[in-house]
Amino acid sequence: MIELDRLTKRYGDARGIEDVSLRIGAGEVFGFLGPNGAGKTTTIRTMLGLLRATRGHARVFGLDSRTDARAVHARLGNLPGDFAYEPRLTGRELLRYLADLRGLRDLGRAEELAARFQAELDRPLGQLSRGNRQKVGLVQAAFHDPELLVLDEPTSGLDPLMQEAFLQFVADERERGRTVLLSSHDLDEVERVCDRVAIIREGRLIAVEDVAGIIGRAYRHVTLELAERVDPDEFRRLPGVIDLVSDGRRVTFKATGDLDAVIKAAARHTVVDLELVHPTLEEVFLTYYGGTT
Ligand SMILES: Nc1ncnc2c1ncn2[C@@H]1O[C@H](COP(=O)(O)OP(=O)(O)OP(=O)(O)O)[C@@H](O)[C@H]1O
Numbered sequence: 001m002i003e004l005d006r007l008t009k010r011y012g013d014a015r016g017i018e019d020v021s022l023r024i025g026a027g028e029v030f031g032f033l034g035p036n037g038a039g040k041t042t043t044i045r046t047m048l049g050l051l052r053a054t055r056g057h058a059r060v061f062g063l064d065s066r067t068d069a070r071a072v073h074a075r076l077g078n079l080p081g082d083f084a085y086e087p088r089l090t091g092r093e094l095l096r097y098l099a100d101l102r103g104l105r106d107l108g109r110a111e112e113l114a115a116r117f118q119a120e121l122d123r124p125l126g127q128l129s130r131g132n133r134q135k136v137g138l139v140q141a142a143f144h145d146p147e148l149l150v151l152d153e154p155t156s157g158l159d160p161l162m163q164e165a166f167l168q169f170v171a172d173e174r175e176r177g178r179t180v181l182l183s184s185h186d187l188d189e190v191e192r193v194c195d196r197v198a199i200i201r202e203g204r205l206i207a208v209e210d211v212a213g214i215i216g217r218a219y220r221h222v223t224l225e226l227a228e229r230v231d232p233d234e235f236r237r238l239p240g241v242i243d244l245v246s247d248g249r250r251v252t253f254k255a256t257g258d259l260d261a262v263i264k265a266a267a268r269h270t271v272v273d274l275e276l277v278h279p280t281l282e283e284v285f286l287t288y289y290g291g292t293t
Pocket residue numbers: 011014015016017034035036037038039040041042043081
């Protein structure tokens with residue numbers, strides 16, 4: 001559905017993105033993660049042909065997003081990071097305008113989406129709060145039921161209830177076989193809805209992985225409660241054990257890799273309780289990429 005081939009965008013001498021290569025398949029919910037200024041918006045805008053690539057190619061639906069921009073844009077829904085339109089227009093007027101542009105006879109599922117996101121379609125956009133404008137932004141991106149939704153920071157400005165409604169909407173779109181590409185700072189939200197994520201840092205793609213894989217391959221938090229006091233070094237010296245803390249009978253640590261040695265060491269004692277907890281995507285991100293999101 002989306003193919004980026006060494007996509008590079010420089011702003012004069014300034015870095016935008018460098019050599020971003022990526023494939024996103026139909027039906028995927030894909031997340032772009034990265035700190036402020038990493039290049040998420042630049043990737044999205046260059047991918048959609050809204051910015052001219054310095055080098056490299058972007059294909060969407062198998063079409064060149066620059067030379068076939070009209071055909072590409074007719075088939076997708078886009079919520080830009082800086083969603084802003086003529087402030088005197090109401091949401092409904094904006095939707096009519098976009099429907100004309102997209103060659104649609106009616107406003108499709110605009111009413112249904114407006115109800116779902118509690119979007120106010122009859123007030124001028126300039127009078128709406130940022131969050132309420134964002135809701136209209138979501139409706140305009142999706143009302144024509146596109147195969148592909150590209151959403152740059154879709155939940156920014158939304159309150160927790162609306163964030164929840166949005167995540168449910170994305171889950172429903174996935175069920176319907178739609179493809180969704182979104183960027184976010186909120187790892188919790190990405191963990192909940194995305195199949196795969198790309199991590200962008202300083203304009204480069206540093207990892208592309210499936211969410212379950214990242215979390216599954218990372219460490220587990222292990223808590224062992226034993227019947228008697230043990231020497232914590234018995235566990236501390238095992239391969240893959242890090243950050244161990246012990247108060248004698250209770251030993252907690254992170255275990256990377258397989259748990260065989262941990263289980264065998266524990267089995268030499270009477271085990272009262274054993275707890276294994278997978279980290280959140282946020283924890284993994286902070287541990288492996290040591291940075292802010
Ligand atoms: N119009 C522009 N002119 C010059 N530099 C720009 C321009 N737009 C973006 N940049 C630079 O490109 C880099 C990537 O910015 P971009 O907006 O793509 O990051 P982002 O990951 O979307 O950040 P955020 O999370 O803050 O929205 C930054 O270093 C930024 O300063």
